[in-house]
Amino acid sequence: MENIQEILKSAAKATTVVQALSEEVKKSLLKELSTRLKNSKKEILASNQLDLNKMDDADPKKDRLVLTDARIDDLSSSLDEIAALPDPANQVIVERTLDNGLQVIKKTVPLGVVGVIYESRPNVTIDVAALCLRSGNVCLLRGGSDAFHTNTILVELIHQCLDKFNINRAVVQLLPVDRRFVDELLNASKYVDIIIPRGSDQLIQFVRNNSKVPVIETGAGVCHTYVETTADLEKAVSIVVNAKVTRPSVCNALDTVIVDRAIAKPFLELLAPKLADFQVEIFADKESYDILSHSNYKQLQAATQEDFGREFLDMKCSVLVLENIDEALDHISNYSSKHSEAIVSKDADKQVRFLNEVDAAAVYVNASTRFTDGGVFGLGAEIGISTQKLHARGPFALEKLVTEKWLIRGDGQIR
Helix, strand or coil: CCCCHHHHHHHHHCHHHHHCCCHHHHHHHHHHHHHHHHHCHHHHHHHHHHHHCCCCCCCCCHHHHCCCHHHHHHHHHHHHHHHHCCCCCCCEEEEEECCCCCEEEEEEEECCEEEEEECCCCHHHHHHHHHHHHHCCEEEEECCHHHHHHHHHHHHHHHHHHHHCCCCHHHEEECCCCCHHHHHHHCCCCCCCEEEEECCHHHHHHHHHHCCCCECCECCCCEEEEECCCCCHHHHHHHHHHHHHCCCCCCCCEEEEEEEHHHHHHHHHHHHHHHHCCCCEEEECHHHHHHHHHCCCCCEEECCHHHCCCCCCCCEEEEEEECCHHHHHHHHHHHCCCCEEEEECCCHHHHHHHHHHCCCCEEEECCCHHHCCCCCCCCCCCCEEECCCCCCCEEECHHHCEEEEEEEECCCCCC
16 A cells, blocks of 8 residues: 555545434444444454454553453443543534624534554554544544554454444544555645544554644653642551552543652552552652662662652652642642642642642542542543643543534525
């Protein structure tokens, strides 16, 4: 294949096809796909294993690539949830008649052609396709070579569903993994309405710097949990451990623990054995290093400046001791990627300060950052977590896959 021009043209033409689908057809289509996923587990897992065989076990991205019976069941359930959500398109926002008799309506409409560039995660293939179909959008999927076999079978299942309902396959297409086609996609402003990169910071920055198509960033997550002086230490330990170890390779996992100096010793002494159970490697500033070394923490490193503001995506985190909330807020302001930030505190005033002053897509009080997720927030699924402020922020899902359109009816009025 010399270029992807025909794919791009067919996607643009297919926008009218998907936008004309009825509510009943879109819901039935997603439910059919949900059933096919469950009935095709053996084939999906076999394809997934072909991809897994090519990846080093030590690669932190491997967990993102793995599909299991349970993860396929979760994908199937998310399809049912998306089908049950209201269509965000064709909702009337404004309706009025002007003094001159013009009837003016503003309503939501699908974005059009949504291009998504992503790495490792085959669940994105299903999530994006489902969200785009439900909202009346066409999607172009450019997955990474590391998930080639898995993405191929998942898109084939989607195409089988489209065939059953006599819908043009061009509404969901998997692009070739050859990197030379990425530049072509990023320059396809004539055919593609939005590009969404999901993956490493390197990928996101490349797309941001090279795309002529508008970009919505789903940013890297550098997530902090700040344990303030008044915190319930047992709860704080539970929150930090959950945020770090439950799935360290995802963007809402904890990267840095900040703790007030007044409680640093008792807190870190409680935390250390819990993190040690999961063999978490800690990069500690001088004060926390002294405390943890006296606790005989085995996987302890002296932190460098680069260990703060670092997205670890692994069983690793940094620890920093500061004086108070002012210093914590200042540090987060300097090092946060504006994804998800948390405070553990009993002080209502400091909770409010943290909620109001931290500039992030999701800000937590006394809870784990691991909850930042479209499915958890009741959105069915997500394309990613947007860390920018336009056009979406936080879990970027069904409700944001639309834009606005003005419709004006007249009877000969002129200006």
